[in-house]
Amino acid sequence: EINQILVTHAQRGRNVVRLKGGDPYVFGRGGEEVETLARAGVEFEVIPGISSSIGGLAYAGIPVTHRDHASSFHVVTGHLQQGKEPQDWEHLARLQGTLVILMGMHQLDQICQALISHGKAADTPAAAVMCASHKVQKSACATLSTLADEVARQGLSAPALIVIGEVVSLHSLLQFMPTALQLDEITGTAELA
Numbered sequence: 001e002i003n004q005i006l007v008t009h010a011q012r013g014r015n016v017v018r019l020k021g022g023d024p025y026v027f028g029r030g031g032e033e034v035e036t037l038a039r040a041g042v043e044f045e046v047i048p049g050i051s052s053s054i055g056g057l058a059y060a061g062i063p064v065t066h067r068d069h070a071s072s073f074h075v076v077t078g079h080l081q082q083g084k085e086p087q088d089w090e091h092l093a094r095l096q097g098t099l100v101i102l103m104g105m106h107q108l109d110q111i112c113q114a115l116i117s118h119g120k121a122a123d124t125p126a127a128a129v130m131c132a133s134h135k136v137q138k139s140a141c142a143t144l145s146t147l148a149d150e151v152a153r154q155g156l157s158a159p160a161l162i163v164i165g166e167v168v169s170l171h172s173l174l175q176f177m178p179t180a181l182q183l184d185e186i187t188g189t190a191e192l193a
Contacts (some may be wrong), residue, residue: 002018002029002033003032003033003036003037004036006018006033006036006037006042007036007037007040007042010037010040010042011040011042018030018033020049021049021052022049022050022051022052022053022055022056023048023049023050023051024046024048024049025046025048026051026053026075026102027075027077027102027103030046034046051075052102052132052133052161053073053075053100053102053161055132055133056129056132056133056161057100057129057132057161057163059132059133059137060127060129060132060137060139060161060171060175061170061171061172061173061174061175062127062129062163062167062168062170062171062174063167063170063174064098064100064163064167065097065098065167066166066167066170069165069166069167069169069170070096070097070098070165070166070167071096071097072095072096072097072098073097073098073099073100073165074092074095074097074098074099074100075100075101075102076092076099076100076101076102077101077102077103077104078101078102078103078104078105078106078107078108078111078162079103079104079106079107089111089114089115089117089118090118090119092115092118093114093115093116093118093119093120094118094119097165098163098164098165098166098167099115099163099164099165100161100162100163100164101161101162101163101164102161102162103158103159104162105128105151105156105157105158105159105160105162106158108128108147108148108151108162109148111162112126112144112145112147112148115144115164116144116145120144120164121144122143122144122145123143123144123145124143124144124164124165124166125141125142125143125144125164125165125166125167125168125169126141126142126143126144126147126162126163126164126165126168127139127140127141127142127147127162127163127168127171128140128147128151128156128160128161128162128163129160129161129163130156130157130158130159130160131159131160132160132161138154138156139171139175140153140154140156141168141171141172144164147162
């Protein structure tokens, strides 16, 4: 339906903007939308954004790579299209570096258990970051074996990023520390502390 709306309005001579959070080509269906425009002969321009898999984690104090902890990162979806085979958790459990899972909160417990059953250490640091970069952002840090329980205890829900790897251990040190002025701006007060 979205694809058709884009084509219809563009063919009527209108300038159409399809605004997406993050990067339109990182699990944002941007490729599908642009493919539809190209097949319909509609001129388009894609302006890349910063994927939440990188920017959202940075805002939560979790770098996706760090020379002491991870030299690679892997971004996957936790929610595949209807009828598709599930992720290859056995392969993903063997990867070194940071594993970032988008759209996986509804399957969090199953994802964690699948990774552990395929050899990922149960004590691997893991976190979920809900509403990354928004003022209601909330993070739950635990281990791969305890993350689902910690997320439930704190009441986190989708939309959230799931991140697994040693870089999570940096969260408490690197998380955003608002200044007094920024705290005032967040709370809406005009006083300086």
